Amino acid sequence: MSSSHGYDNNDASAPAAAVAAGRSVDLSEDAAYNESVASNLRMYTAWFKEADADRDGRVGGKEAASFLQKSYLPRNVLGQIWTLSDTQQNGSLTFSQFCRALVLISKIQHGQIRISELSQQRDVDHDDDEADLAMPPPLLDGKNGVKAEDLDELCMRLGIVNLSQAHGGSTSIAAGSSPGMDNPDAKGGGSRSSILSDAGKKAKMSSKSVMSISDGLRQLYMKVIKPIEESCLFPNFHNPLLRDSDFGARPLVMLLGQYSTGKTTFVKTLLDGMTYPQAQIGPEPTTDRFVAVSYGVDEQAIPGNTLCVDRTQPFTGLTKFGSSFLNKFAGATCPAKALEQMTIIDTPGVLSGDKQRIERRYDFPGVVRWFAERSDLILLMFDPFKLDISDEFRRVISACSGHDDKIRVILNKANSVSAQHLMRVYGALMWSLSRVLRSPEVPRVYCGNFSSAHDGGPGDEENGPLLQKEKEALLADLYDVPRRHVGRRVNEYIKRIRTLRIHALLVSALRDAMPSMMGVEKKRQNLIDNLEDVFLDVQRKYNLPVGDFPDIEVFRESLRGIKDFKKFPRASNSTLKAIDDVLEVEVPALLTRFGNPFQ
Structure with missing residues (x-):
């Protein structure tokens, strides 16, 4: 979708492509097709302006709820349509996203898709969006002569309990009323002129300056959290300070595995056969x-x-x-469609056997840990002939600890073994992983031949359908990463703030334990050696969850680099209140503001 609203009304590429393919073209039908697209675009433009009550160039949640419910579709269905349209979870719709919502409504009303199939629309390729614009517009109460009775009859024919029936009769929905939602503001998604404090306690940040959940998190961090992190020397113990670019980054997917398990080939598969610049594929360690x-x-x-x-x-x-x-780090760009929604981190093959004797000149597990903290998905790749977990691979997997929910395991080249051997290989892989992950929850394991070219193997005939379904399930999991990205970012953000609160209390306790003049160095060493007592005192005094505390040995090692504990600030009531307000008021208000208005 292009032009000023994301569409090109004068695109003549469709008939040209048909001629090039040797098909005959009915120019009269093509003219009618173009006129249908242009007519619908004019109509949708007028509807967009009508729905955009505050004239901010976007249709907010409350505005969308007021307009889209004219379709009389159930609220849960409109909620799914909102999720499929608000792809960036900004809490509002651009013109092209608004058109997508209208098209989905039209497809349901005209029987092109069933309500049960709505979730599958997430995986549909939208290169043919213009064809969607040529289909009949949705039926909305009060638009194009459509009446409430017509919509009642349509919903009955489709077997849908519509909004008017849910509220006791066939009553026309006036603009601004909200059947199906007692208080749409309380459910979020109001226009951008509303205040984030609409739900719960009063939030200080106005939504007038906030464009999305990510933008709101960034503003809260820069104004409230970052100054506290700097004063508490938080980066010395935990993660470095965040920058603006950290909040606007695309989702990250990281691939890990021993050499020659097919990581770079898998990336090529995701890129529809394209090879990124400087990519190397071979049986030896190639990606260095x-x-x-x-x-x-x-x-x-x-x-x-x-x-x-x-x-x-x-x-x-x-x-x-x-x-x-940095000499072993590089970026690569290419125009693959999958990369519009995510960034892929290809990594050097993990060494095994005698190759481990050659030490890397940088902290390999540390770099993996850095990427793991920022990744949305971590893929561990194995093949049936490389199931052993070397010492280096063990350290790499351990670096991903704390991010178990992000880990997926891929058993690549599964077509190279028979069904009987595949069962044994799968069992051996799970046993090896259980000794490293040390978690009762087993990561999702995908078996398949994830390469762009299909090379035959003994398992093709026996396991072909199974491996194909596994491949489709993995790709669906990957393509769903952008949708889950905002939720993961909020989750990581909250974890960071909870860590900051405990860190502030710990360093404050260390400061208060220091003498004024005599025996400063001796007391400092005593506190480091008996750090367990400090942790226990803080935990008991503030009744904090033990699981939220940092690794004591890592904290102890970081503490040795701090010569003067008097530099630590006291955890004042105002500091703790500022942190608590972000957790308990500002972030929930932000989620409410940009949430789904139909839920």
Whole structure:
């Protein structure tokens, strides 16, 4: 969808493509088709302006609820349509997203898709959006002569309990009324002129300056959280300070595995057969660096040092690993469709056997940990002939601890063994993983041949349908990453703030335990050696969950680098209240404001 609203009304590429393919073209039908598209665009433009009551160029949740419910579709169905249209979870719809919502309503009303099939529309390729615009517009109460009785009859024919029936009769829905929602403001999604404090306690941040959930989190961090982190020396113990680019970054998917398990080939599959610049594929260790593969109009390779000083990219924090790592880090861009929604991190093959004797010149597990904290999905790749978990691979998997919910396991080249051997291989893989992950929850394991070219194997005939379904399930999981991205970001944000609150209390307790003048160094060493007592005192005093406390040995090691504990600030009531307000008031209000208005 292009032009000023994301569409091109004068596109003549469809008949040209038909001629090129050797098909005959009825020019009269093509003219009617173009006229249908143009007519619908004019209609949708007028409806968009009508729905956009506050004239901010977007249709907010409350505005959408008031307009889209004229279709008389049930609220849960409109909620699914909202989710499929508000792809970036901004809490509002652009013109093209508004058109998508109208098209989905029309498809349901005209029987092109069933309500039970709505969730599958997430995976539909939208390259043919113009064809959707040519179909009849949706039937809305009061539009194009449509009456409430017509919609009642339509819903009855489709077997749908419509909004008017749910509220006791066939009553026309006037603009601004809200059947199906007693108080749409309380459910969020109001116009951008509303205040985030509409739900619950009064929030200080006005939605007038907030464009999305990510933008709201960024503003809260920069204004409230970042100054507290700086004063508490939080980056010395935990993660580095966040930058603006960290909040606007695309979802990250990281691939880990031993060499020659098919990581780079798998990336090629995701990119529809395209090979990113400098990609190398072979039976030996070929990928010798971390590569951030992202979208770009042109294919381009970017050196790691250049990538890490670009403040528009989320990789500036990698400079702490030094030049030895940056020389083994690179960026690559290519115009693959999948990269419009995510960035893929291809990694060096993990070494095993005698190759482990060659030490890397940088902190390999540390770099993996850095990416794991920021990744939306972590893929561990194995093949049936490389099930052993080497010492380096063990350290790499341990670096992903705390992010078990992100881990997926891929058993690649599963077609190279028979069904009987595949069963044994699967069991051996699960046993090996259980000794490393040390968790009762087993990660999802996908078996298949995830390569762009199909090379035959003994398992093809026996396991072909199973492996194909596994491949489709994995790709669906991957393509769903952008939809889950905002939720994951909020989750990581809340975890960080909870960690900051405990950190502030710990360093405050260390400061208060220090003497004024005599025996300062001796007391400092005593506190480091007996850090368990400090942790226990803080936990009991504030009744905090033990699981929220940091790793005591890591904290102890970081503490040794701090020479003067008097530099730590006291955890004042105002500081703790500011942190609690972000957790208990501001973030919930933000989620309410940009949530689904039909839920």
